[in-house]
Amino acid sequence: MLATALMAVSTLASLAGLVFDDRLLGGQPIWAKPLKFSVSLLLYLPTWAWLLSLQRVPRRWTWWTATAIAVLTTLEVVLIVLQVIRGQASHFNQATPFDDGLFQLMGAMITVVWVLNMAQGVVLLRDRLPDRPMAWAIRGGIVLGSIGIGLAFLMTGPTPDQLHALQQNLPVEMRGAHSVGVPDGGPGMPLTGWSLTGGDLRIPHFIGIHAMQALPLLALLLTGAAARRPRLADPGVRARLVLLGTGVYAGLLGLVTWQALRGQSIAAPDAWTLLALGALVLATGLLAGRILRRTPDPVAEPVPLG
Numbered sequence: 001m002l003a004t005a006l007m008a009v010s011t012l013a014s015l016a017g018l019v020f021d022d023r024l025l026g027g028q029p030i031w032a033k034p035l036k037f038s039v040s041l042l043l044y045l046p047t048w049a050w051l052l053s054l055q056r057v058p059r060r061w062t063w064w065t066a067t068a069i070a071v072l073t074t075l076e077v078v079l080i081v082l083q084v085i086r087g088q089a090s091h092f093n094q095a096t097p098f099d100d101g102l103f104q105l106m107g108a109m110i111t112v113v114w115v116l117n118m119a120q121g122v123v124l125l126r127d128r129l130p131d132r133p134m135a136w137a138i139r140g141g142i143v144l145g146s147i148g149i150g151l152a153f154l155m156t157g158p159t160p161d162q163l164h165a166l167q168q169n170l171p172v173e174m175r176g177a178h179s180v181g182v183p184d185g186g187p188g189m190p191l192t193g194w195s196l197t198g199g200d201l202r203i204p205h206f207i208g209i210h211a212m213q214a215l216p217l218l219a220l221l222l223t224g225a226a227a228r229r230p231r232l233a234d235p236g237v238r239a240r241l242v243l244l245g246t247g248v249y250a251g252l253l254g255l256v257t258w259q260a261l262r263g264q265s266i267a268a269p270d271a272w273t274l275l276a277l278g279a280l281v282l283a284t285g286l287l288a289g290r291i292l293r294r295t296p297d298p299v300a301e302p303v304p305l306g
Helices: 002-020 032-053 060-086 097-126 132-155 160-167 202-209 211-225 235-261 271-293
Strands: none
Touching: 002 032, 002 060, 032 060, 032 097, 032 202, 032 211, 060 097, 097 132, 132 202, 132 211, 132 235, 202 211, 202 235, 211 235, 235 271
16 A cells, blocks of 8 residues: 555656656657556555455465565656656667666566466455455456456567567667557557557556456446346346456457557557457347346355455
8 A cells, every 4th residue: 555655646746747847758748658657556556455455364475475566566667757757768678778677677577566466366266255246356357457467568579670670680779669560659649648550559458457446346336236226136147247247358358459469559440340349249238138137046155266
C-alpha cells in the first residue's frame, strides 16, 4: 500500500509535468509514459494486495514476494521518471551504454515481477472462497493478468528495419517497439498514445493486466444486481455468468493481440476483425441468454480457487 501511495504521488507529478513541461518524446508528451505507468500500477498494486488478503492462512514468503513486487514496480517508475528528466526514452533505448543498461535492468525487473506474480497466483488459486462467483472471477483475473504481463515481451524483439540494420552491423539506437507495421511516434490516441496508423502491442498488454480488476468487478456488479433481478440470486447463475465473462475477456484479449500483430490500428479494424468481434458479441448474447433461462442449480459448496 505504500507503493500505491507513491504511485498516487507519481500520478500527480506526471499530470503536473503534462501541464508545465511541453517537451515531446516520440511524438507524445514526455510525461505521458510515467503517467500511464503510474495509473496502471495505481490499479494493479491495491488489487493484488486485496487478493493476497484473501488467503486463509497468511504465508511469510508471500509477504516477502509482495514486498519485492512493490519495490520493483516502484523502481521501474523511478527509472522512467529519471529518463524523462534526462529527455531520453526509457524503453528500447540502446543509444548509449547507460540507456541500454537502464532498459536491460527494467526488463530484468519486470521479468522477476512476472514470475513472482505467477507464483503468488498459484497459491491464491489453491485457497477457497465462500463466494463462488468471486472465486471464479479471481481465478480468471489471475490467469489473464499473468498472460497480459507476459505479452509485454512481444515488444522487445527488433522490428524488421532494426533487424536489417543489425544484420548490416549498423548502429541501432532503439531495439524493440510498441507499434507493428509503422514506426513508433506516429499519430496516436489521446493520453494512451496507441497508434492510429498501425498495430500497437500496448493494447493487449493493458487489457490483459487489468483483467484482475475487470472480472472481480463483474462479480461484484452481478451480486449487486441480484437484489433487483431474482434470477441472479442463485450463486450458480452468477458463477456461470462470470465464467462466460472470463471467456469473453479472453476472446477480446486474443482479438486485440491478433489485430496488433497484423499491424492494424485499433481505430481502423478490417472486415476480418469486425467479423471476429461480431461473432464474439453474438456468442456472448446467446450464451448469456441460455444461462439466464436455465433452471437454477442448488446452492453449491464453496469451490477451491484451484
